Amino acid sequence: MKLENRRQKVAPLSSFVFRLGRYGLVALGLIIVSVLIGVIGYHKFGGISWLDSFYMACMILTGMGPVVEMTSPTAKIFSSLYALYSGVAFLSITAVIFAPIIHRLLHILHVEEANN
Template sequence: MKLENRRQKVVPFPHFLVRLGRYGLFAFGLILISVSLGTIGYHHFGKISWLDSFHMACMILTGMGPVVEMTTPTAKIFSSLYALYSGVAFLSITAVFFTPIIHRLLHILHVEQTEDEN
């Protein structure tokens, strides 16, 4: 997923949409992995149903907070570690998703013009 440098021209809009789709799919994959990790962990350590585990993992990953109180020490440790992971993962996934958009905006502003275009 290489981006062009400032000496290269801005890619055409259809190519940009393909790039945006690739980055979006990658971000979606990271979300699936993160939610799956949390769902399995909450089900195993927290001894809660699959649906409640999924709900809890989604709420923690998006920063909304816990839904079910963890009662065992191992569940509390997992919940704490998953919350720390989720904070970093949420910001990283957001950055991955917005990378092509921000790059395109900055690239349009900083493209060097050749003498023919002046």
């Protein structure tokens, strides 16, 4: 996932769109892994159904908050750790999605012109 430096020309639009797709797939992978961690943890430690575990994991990962109250100490610890992880994951996934866009904008502004 190498990006061009300031001495290189701005990548053509087709390369940029391909790069957006690659970064999007990486972000999607991170989302899937994060949701799976939450679903399995809530099902195992919280004792809730798979569907409710999925719902809970998605709500926590997006920052909306818990849906089901955790009653056991183990479930509360998992829920707390998953909430902390989700905050970091959300910011990291957002950075992965926007990295090629921000890089392209900054690269367009700072590309060095060749001496004629």
